[in-house]
Amino acid sequence: MTQTFSLPLHIPILDKGFVELQDVMGNDNAIVAAARVSYLGESKGEDQDKKLIDYLMRHEHTSPFEMVQFKLRVKCPLFIARQWQRHRTWHYMSVNEVSRRYTSEEIDFYIPETWRTQHQSSKQCSDGVVEAALQEKLTQQLLQHVEQAMNLYQNLVDQGVAREQARMVLPQNMYTTFIANVNAHNLLHFLKLRLDIHAQYEIRIYAEAIYQHFVKLALPWTAEAAEKYLFKQPVESELC
Numbered sequence: 001m002t003q004t005f006s007l008p009l010h011i012p013i014l015d016k017g018f019v020e021l022q023d024v025m026g027n028d029n030a031i032v033a034a035a036r037v038s039y040l041g042e043s044k045g046e047d048q049d050k051k052l053i054d055y056l057m058r059h060e061h062t063s064p065f066e067m068v069q070f071k072l073r074v075k076c077p078l079f080i081a082r083q084w085q086r087h088r089t090w091h092y093m094s095v096n097e098v099s100r101r102y103t104s105e106e107i108d109f110y111i112p113e114t115w116r117t118q119h120q121s122s123k124q125c126s127d128g129v130v131e132a133a134l135q136e137k138l139t140q141q142l143l144q145h146v147e148q149a150m151n152l153y154q155n156l157v158d159q160g161v162a163r164e165q166a167r168m169v170l171p172q173n174m175y176t177t178f179i180a181n182v183n184a185h186n187l188l189h190f191l192k193l194r195l196d197i198h199a200q201y202e203i204r205i206y207a208e209a210i211y212q213h214f215v216k217l218a219l220p221w222t223a224e225a226a227e228k229y230l231f232k233q234p235v236e237s238e239l240c
């Protein structure tokens, strides 16, 4: 199977974020070749190769999926980057992130479109939306908070405080940008957890975009098998 698509693939997310596929090494064939190297075999044609990927996923024979590598550039709010970086098997030794020690440029803040209410039984999740009459008021309060924080930040910098210290007054909805490498096995594990309905909306929407726009394109057989055996529920497509 050969795919052709031009890189980078850039998908806007939330109000000012994005996820971008910068590079991908390997495809479904690379997974098949890695699995067959065990007995020095080769491709047996599309039908058999696709069945092999289905078999590997079904039986959790995971190492062949490590042969494919994705490089992503992500712009997301700080509180989402914090969740993302819990996934230790992403090549976090290879992560590069914008440093607010170096620059005060391009500081963006996430302003949600909708305010959600706390879930009644789950301590973590949200459930439903805040009443319509309150939505605009809450957004105005957030905008005011961001403005005050930025004023304080600028004040500190203007008075000679180092950026590395002044940045502590900036709120968690500030965007950050990072580049990370991940192999397909670890990316699928991330997707299994972050496509799940229990994951926070703001990270789920990044996971959705990665799955729909990158993984399905680069690894169509693997994606089909993951939907059958790995993901806990069907992947919704209306999020992105």
Ligand SMILES: Cc1cc2nc3c(=O)[nH]c(=O)nc-3n(C[C@H](O)[C@H](O)[C@H](O)COP(=O)(O)OP(=O)(O)OC[C@H]3O[C@@H](n4cnc5c(N)ncnc54)[C@H](O)[C@@H]3O)c2cc1C
Binding pocket: 086, 087, 088, 089, 090, 186, 189, 193, 194, 198, 199, 200
């Ligand atoms: C819905 C949701 C809610 C969450 N809530 C919280 C929360 O309230 N508090 C909180 O702290 N975290 C929370 N997390 C983060 C969660 O605990 C994991 O840290 C995160 O999902 C990364 O998963 P992982 O460790 O499987 O992934 P990775 O770090 O990518 O690891 C993948 C796999 O490698 C293995 N592995 C990696 N490192 C080690 C190691 N050092 N020792 C043994 N095995 C290892 C494990 O099998 C692991 O599953 C939440 C995650 C989700 C999806």
